Amino acid sequence: xxxxxxxxxxxxxxxxxxxxxxxxxxxxxxxxxxxxxxxxxxxxxxxxxxxxxxxxxxxxxxxxxxxxxxxxxxxxxxxxxxxxxxxxxxxxxxxxxxxxxxxxxxxxxxxxxxxxxxxxxxxxxxxxxxxxxxxxxxxxxxxxxxxxxxxxxxxxxxxxxxxxxxxxxxxxxxxxxxxxxxxxxxxxxxxxxxxxxxxxxxxxxxxxxxxxxxxxxxxxxxxxxxxxxxxxxxxxxxxxxxxxxxxxxxxxxxxxxxxxxxxxxxxxxxxxxxxxxxxxxxxxxxxxxxxxxxxxxxxxxxxxxxxxxxxxxxxxxxxxxxxxxxxxxxxxxxxxx
Numbered sequence: 001x002x003x004x005x006x007x008x009x010x011x012x013x014x015x016x017x018x019x020x021x022x023x024x025x026x027x028x029x030x031x032x033x034x035x036x037x038x039x040x041x042x043x044x045x046x047x048x049x050x051x052x053x054x055x056x057x058x059x060x061x062x063x064x065x066x067x068x069x070x071x072x073x074x075x076x077x078x079x080x081x082x083x084x085x086x087x088x089x090x091x092x093x094x095x096x097x098x099x100x101x102x103x104x105x106x107x108x109x110x111x112x113x114x115x116x117x118x119x120x121x122x123x124x125x126x127x128x129x130x131x132x133x134x135x136x137x138x139x140x141x142x143x144x145x146x147x148x149x150x151x152x153x154x155x156x157x158x159x160x161x162x163x164x165x166x167x168x169x170x171x172x173x174x175x176x177x178x179x180x181x182x183x184x185x186x187x188x189x190x191x192x193x194x195x196x197x198x199x200x201x202x203x204x205x206x207x208x209x210x211x212x213x214x215x216x217x218x219x220x221x222x223x224x225x226x227x228x229x230x231x232x233x234x235x236x237x238x239x240x241x242x243x244x245x246x247x248x249x250x251x252x253x254x255x256x257x258x259x260x261x262x263x264x265x266x267x268x269x270x271x272x273x274x275x276x277x278x279x280x281x282x283x284x285x286x287x288x289x290x291x292x293x294x295x296x297x298x299x300x301x302x303x304x305x306x307x308x309x310x311x312x313x314x315x316x317x318x319x320x321x322x323x324x325x326x327x328x329x330x331x332x333x334x335x336x337x
Contacts, residue, residue, distance in 0.1 A: 024062065025161050030069060030112070031062045032141045032163040035119050044164040045139070051169060052128040059139045059163055061110060062117035070111045071141040073120060075103035076162065078136040078242060085205070085238025085247040089138045089162055099137025099165050102126060110141075124167070132171020133210025136242050138162035166212070176209035177241070177268045179217075179277035181248075184264050186256060186283050199256035203266050203277070205237065206246045213241040213270040219251060221281075223262040230264075241270075257283045 024031035034042040035058035049055050063069050076089040077100040090100055103124040112118045122139065140162035147157045181204045188197055207213055217237050221230035230253060238247055260283045267276040 024060075025163050026064075027159060027161050029063075029065050029159075030071070030141060030143075030161055031064065032139065032161045033060055033062075034058070034163060035060050044166055046166050047124065048168045048170060049124070049126045051126055051130045051132075051171070053126055055124040055126075056121065057124070058119050058121050059105070060117055060119050061112050061141045063112035063114060066114045068111055068113050069143065070109065072144050073105045073108055073110055074100075074140055074142065075105070075122070075124075075165070076100040076138050076140050078138055078164070080238055080240075080242050080245040080247050082246070082248055084236075085241065085245075085249070087136075087164070087240060087242075089140060092140075092142060098135040099124070099167055102130075102135075103137065103139065103165065105139065124165075126167075126169055130169045131210065132169050133173055134212045134243050135167045135169060136212065137165040137167065139165060168211075173211045174209040175211050175213060175271055175273045176207070176275075177213055177215055177270050177273045178206040178208050178275045179266045179268045180204040180206055180246075182264065182266055182277045182279040184253075184279055184281040186281065188258060188283070196254065197256050197258045197283070199253040199281070199283075201251045201253055201264055201266070202248070203251075204246055204248050205241060205268060207241045207243055209273065210243050212243060213273070214239060215241050215268050215270045218267045218269070219264070220267070221253070221262060221264045223257060223260040227262075229257060229260070229262065259283055 024033035034045050036042050045057065045059075047055055047057070059073075061071060061073070072092065074092050075096070076092070076094075077096050077098045078087060078089050080086065081088050090096060103122055105120050105122040107120050110118050110120060140160050142160040143158060145158070147159065181202070183202045184199055185202070186197070186199045201219065205215060205217065215237060217234040219230060219232055219234055220228070223229050234251055236251065237249065241247065261281070263278050263280050265276055265278040267274065269275075
């Protein structure tokens, strides 16, 4: 019986820079990089153009194995992965709106001989109505064969490697970053003082401008009376935040206070832009929280009881007993004789 294989593509797009002299995106079997002159090698495609113009360039696909390899060659839009902000590109089945729609390789499929390479020209046409600013993407060489592994798991994988394309459409640029949705969740020990108190700070980093940012994020926490509890620069942030992209991030806070009340402030900054967002927190061990709730409930009940005793009594008039209704005599006129 044949097993249905699940196709995973987007997670295996190798878009990093290998420390090789060719500066190629490389997965060990093949690499993709810009064609270069002998004078200078380009790690990526750095392009700029006016709306309504076209750019001609070339991409190289190199085979590092001992057998021929065939690839689907296509252009794709880039985006930040929502959880860690990594540089990723759209799959061939997804709709492309920027570089993925504007760049067209001269060949959509190429076969590269063993230990050889193939250079493919491509044309990037920027439409008249293209918005100014950065439009990141990649030229991707996709191996359309499905790698089924050892066959013990019904999982199929397609591998791809892409050379990044950093395109800037000329016009007004606006760098802008925003910090959104800041939340603080405390994790208290069962017994106060016996265990570490930690917290998780979650937030969203949003590029609201039209250029790629290299952001920095500063975390600051203050307790009662403005005491500084925490102040540090965060390291687990994306190195590049692409235009329009949102990244949801978390930061652990070890040694968070077990009993305090204050604010957490996150400040994001990049060249010519800066933004802050805060969230309040109330740290209270759960036994103390239970006692507090019990005390509040007891206080409410006691207050109601005191109010009930303090209300003045209203006098009630006794009702008269019901008796016979007295009869009235009627005087009759005297008869004349």
